[in-house]
Amino acid sequence: xHPAEAMQTEPWDAQLLDYLAQYLxxxxxxxxxxxxxxxxxxxYQAKMVSLPQPIESTVEQAGFVFRGPQPRRLTAEQFLDxxxxxxxxxxxxxxxxxxxxxxxxDQIAQTNVNGQWxxxxxEDTANLHRVPAGESLLFKRDLEVPGTVTSAYAVVTCDNExxxxxxxxxxxxxxxxxxxxxxxxxxxxxxxxNQIVVAGRNAGTEANPAGLFFELLYELEDGSQEGVxxxxxxxxxVGSPKGREGRLGRLPxxxxxxxxxxxxxxxxxxxxxxxxxxxxxxxxxxxxMIRAALMRNGALMRSLGRxxxxxxxxxxxNELTTLxxxxxxxxxxxxxxxxxxxxxxxxxxxxSSQDLIQVVYRHAVSRNPSADEEQILLQALSNxxxxxxxxxxxxxxxxxxxxxxxxxxxxx
Numbered sequence: 001x002h003p004a005e006a007m008q009t010e011p012w013d014a015q016l017l018d019y020l021a022q023y024l025x026x027x028x029x030x031x032x033x034x035x036x037x038x039x040x041x042x043x044y045q046a047k048m049v050s051l052p053q054p055i056e057s058t059v060e061q062a063g064f065v066f067r068g069p070q071p072r073r074l075t076a077e078q079f080l081d082x083x084x085x086x087x088x089x090x091x092x093x094x095x096x097x098x099x100x101x102x103x104x105x106d107q108i109a110q111t112n113v114n115g116q117w118x119x120x121x122x123e124d125t126a127n128l129h130r131v132p133a134g135e136s137l138l139f140k141r142d143l144e145v146p147g148t149v150t151s152a153y154a155v156v157t158c159d160n161e162x163x164x165x166x167x168x169x170x171x172x173x174x175x176x177x178x179x180x181x182x183x184x185x186x187x188x189x190x191x192x193x194n195q196i197v198v199a200g201r202n203a204g205t206e207a208n209p210a211g212l213f214f215e216l217l218y219e220l221e222d223g224s225q226e227g228v229x230x231x232x233x234x235x236x237x238v239g240s241p242k243g244r245e246g247r248l249g250r251l252p253x254x255x256x257x258x259x260x261x262x263x264x265x266x267x268x269x270x271x272x273x274x275x276x277x278x279x280x281x282x283x284x285x286x287x288x289m290i291r292a293a294l295m296r297n298g299a300l301m302r303s304l305g306r307x308x309x310x311x312x313x314x315x316x317x318n319e320l321t322t323l324x325x326x327x328x329x330x331x332x333x334x335x336x337x338x339x340x341x342x343x344x345x346x347x348x349x350x351x352s353s354q355d356l357i358q359v360v361y362r363h364a365v366s367r368n369p370s371a372d373e374e375q376i377l378l379q380a381l382s383n384x385x386x387x388x389x390x391x392x393x394x395x396x397x398x399x400x401x402x403x404x405x406x407x408x409x410x411x412x
Contacts, residue, residue, distance in 0.1 A: 005314040012066070048072075048412040071410045073318050076304035080292040083334065083403060086363045087341020092172040092183040094294040103280045111280040113272050115155075115215035115229040118258040119200075120236040128261050131202045131210035136240040138251065139198040139212055139258060143228055145191055145220075152186040152218035153282035155275050159211050159267065160203035163241070167194055169343075170246040180213075180274040182282075184289075187344075189218060196228070197248055199241050211261050213271055217282050225283070234258040246340065300331040320409075328404065338403075342396035350389045353381040360399070365407045 011017045020034065027033045038044055046068035074082065084090035120137055122130060156164055156172070157180045163173035164181075166188040174181045202210035214230040235255040242249035297306050303324040305316040328334065349356035357377050361369045369377065381398055383390050402408060 071412050073305075073320065073410055074408075075316060076301035076306035077292040079304060079409070080301065080334075081289075082364070082408070083341075084289060084292075084337060086360060086403075087337050087399065088187060088344050089337035089341040090289045091295060092290075093179075093181055094290045095296045096294040103277075103284065108277050108280045111276045111283065113215065113275045113279065114227065115213050115275065116231050117211035117213055117261040117263045117267060118230045118232070118234055118236075119211050119261055120238070120256065121259040128259065129209040129264070130207040133202060133204040133206055133208065135210065136199070136201045136238070138237045138239055138241070139200060139214075139230075140235045140237070140251070140255065141196045141228060141233065143189075143194040143196060145189055145194055145218070145226075147191055147220045147222065149186050149189040149191075150219050150221055151184070151282075152189050152216065153182060153184055153278070154214065154216040155180050155182045155278050156198065156212075156214045157181060157271055158198065158200040158213070159209060161201050162212065163199045165197040165199070165241070165248045168197075168243075168248040170243075170248070178270050180271055180278065182278045185216075186218070197241075197251070201240070209264055211263075211267065213267070213275075215275060215279065217279060230258075232257055232260055246343065298333050300327045300333045303327040303331075338396055338399050339392075342399055343392045345399075346389055346392040346395045352387055353378050353389050354387065356381070356389065356395065357398075360402055364402050365405070 020038070023037060024031075024034050043066075048071040049068040050071060118139070119128070119131060122128060122132070154164070154171075156162065157174065157177050159177040161173070161175040161177070164171045164183070166185050167190070169188065171185060171188065172181050172183045196214075196216070198212060198214065200210070200212050202208065212230055214228075216228040217225060218227070219225050234257075236258045237252040237255045239252050292301065295301075297308060302308075303321065304327070305324075307313050307316070345356060345360075349359070354374070357369055357374055361367060361373075377398060381389050381394050389395060
């Protein structure tokens, strides 16, 4: 039936509709089973067919024969999910108050929270919770990873604000200590020496409590799990990072051991339940990437056709509007993950432009580049006379070129 909300419309194939209805009844109204049945059918997997005129007028013609679905544009959520998947630059937290992963209340209750609240000892050692307003500290922890990491998940917060760096690269930040920030960092940890740095800052206008909470759980190829928590093994130094473009600046030379704080009741009751829940999910393995459907509807998604929560729709526009074209060219919610993703891809494939081109093409358009495409891209990406990649900016330009192609934007 088209459109789906007009159920009084005569279906294209009444027999097929009846067959699917009976299939649903025969399988105890199991919608997942029905969707699996449809998605694995030859009709659903058929190649897209471009028609010379609108589908409505074609259906009305005598002798209509279904040959395949029409090409359709990726929805706003599908587009951003694909971009985040290719660039590994998905958001580190979601707006929707949902629990991803499958854990039971008993599993959550049995999960231990081992991270402690730490800070630098203040001048008034009699009251560790009187920290000068505006004090900025760096917290450092060196980590020796004994093998290849298959998954890693960290939870962190700081009263009042923080920025987390893994191996000199910014991972996440927050200015709201009441919301524990969780982030998957499996791709950032490497065998051997790693460094975790957190830049924390106390806010306020007069001395007040300040503290950092951190806990990391990671799994190795052999299935063993290891962890790192905020404790007295961390080092602290006064100052804040002076880096740029998401990289940590030069660190101070003078460091001192962190001081463990007695947690305030507000810290314990606000953060511990969140940490217990998130770590219980993380202990089950790598968390799935955050999806665009779990994020607020921003300007880019609105221009790409995502409706507001107050709207009930059964279909979305398939044409690309002028507003959508403008947002695709300069919207920050697209430009920022492409910049971050380009930096990550540059670090991973900097020694081989050809490997990068093949990986991106396979993920973006499900094929290898043609000989002509590969030759042009090698010239644009590589240092003259070499196979190495010229710069992260070159990678970013390459991503823009691929992701703006109709071949990527449309499901064919």
